[in-house]
Amino acid sequence: MSSITQPVGGHGHGHDEHAHHPTGIMRWVTTTNHKDIGTLYLWFSFTMFIVGGIMALTIRAELFEPGMQILAPERFNQMTTLHGLIMIFGALMPGAVGFANWMIPMQIGAPDMAFARMNNWSFWLLPPAAILLVLSLFVPGGAAETGWTLYPPLSIQSGMGMDLTIFAIHIMGASSIMGSINIITTILNLRAPGMTLMKMPVFCWAWLITAYLLIAVMPVLAGAVTMLLTDRHFGTSFFNAAGGGDPVLFQHVFWFFGHPEVYIIILPAFGIISEVIPAFSRKPVFGYASMVYALSAIAILSFLVWAHHMFTTGLPAAGILFYMYATMLIAVPTGVKVFNWLATMWKGSISLEAPMMFALGFLFLFTTGGFTGLILAIQPVDVQFQDTYYVVAHFHYVMVAGTLFAFFAGIYYWLPKWSGKMYNETVAQWHFWLSFIFFNVTFFPMHFLGLAGMPRRVPDYAQQFTDWNQVATIGAFGFGLSQLVFLYAVVSAIRSGKPAPAKPWDGATSLEWTLPSPAPYHSFETPPVVK
């Protein structure tokens, strides 16, 4: 662990500050405090991660051997759909917003978010949406079985579960837009004196750009699913071929949202990694300005590549070439970021506490996912791998090893500031190594399965795919159980961890580390002056 630079007792939460606030459950329902709301987002995200994870384990259990074991085929498809939707909209996005709520005001020296009440509302829209999604399993016809992409014509023909899914997406979209408005306004208007935009921590920059992306794509998704709804119930034919509509248009619109969505999820993770690596290398981040420019370039390029998800739909040759090269072009700013993280570590005084281990794990695994993405960007190759397990392996390397590992890094990094307690380093190291090993045991074999031609979203498969499927299933259960170690690490730290100093990490330099640990309920009521 980094040396303790400024011992501060575990107080600092200022119980008197709570005196005029509701207590118990009402505190959490009515709170407008960014730290409380950040905590709510993070626990909600973890809960959804468990729910989505249980669905993933059910899927993997079914795939342990060929033939039908525990799920009917339609239930299997419902599980894959809900697993995707819950992980993306319920776990990863709210998790990232949780980090934003906790850290952005403290990193820019603001007392709270710009719209505190709207912040509360943004969060409390999520649980009903999540309940709708999960409840859709139990309505007649079951949940949507289209996969998270909701492609017509199946999504037009599905039962009532699809309506619940559309409604849930509307609610979660509204929550995301409100959250984004709040984040942009907070960053633009509430920065401490002297903190110019180009002095902000990279995490804040990553979130500023992410919020702009959300404002752009969420209305498009909302428009697309509204059209689906009217096609289903009001006789329109936007995507219904029988009425002259165009199902492929939905694919265009969905991926116009869906590809930037990947970056909406990964950019905050980039921000977290850009905080952790300099802190544990004891050097400022290498090439700050180029990091910001790279983030911006990734955001803009993310809107120019959506049709690489549709290479098999019969695009014109010029379109294929454009989307192929544009997709490869994204590797350039992403490569700039990876280079800068490596250059930050170069000749740094590196220490390998849990946050840094997860950051290194992120670097290694995300880059692997990035490379398989480059392979999939090549259209002739993509045509072969379309809808195979190679794609499943690729996006799990990006989403799980990318975003989730960055979240773990961020949680271990900031937990002392949030809770005022240190986590147990040994337990956290166990969590890292178990997660790292079992993640690879789960998802690396999927590359082989995909290369051999195993299609995704099937509950049964040919005999020759059995071995690697069994390895993947064992890995998945190991990865799932490893997260109990994470839960133990966090809960034991909060309940009985050693008191954390104000700045437990030598190399941490941003404003939040000037506050005591845990951070006071109201921080920076008088803005600090940044030079």
Next chain:
Amino acid sequence: MNADSLPQRQEDRAARLRAANRRTGLGLLAISVVFFVGFFASRMLSSPDVSIAVVGVAVLLYLAVAIGRHLRK
């Protein structure tokens, strides 16, 4: 300068900040509403290709302006 001018100044500053927050928030909300409504409106244009191109160009312009103007600060 009289004795209560400092709290008055702080109150004025807080009011200005709230107004600025409202302006920024409403501006962003307006953008998202325009994208939502514009998405439907663009379907009234000729083909699906034109429709997605119009929305795409609008979104790209918004992003280039929104992000680009901050990069100089």
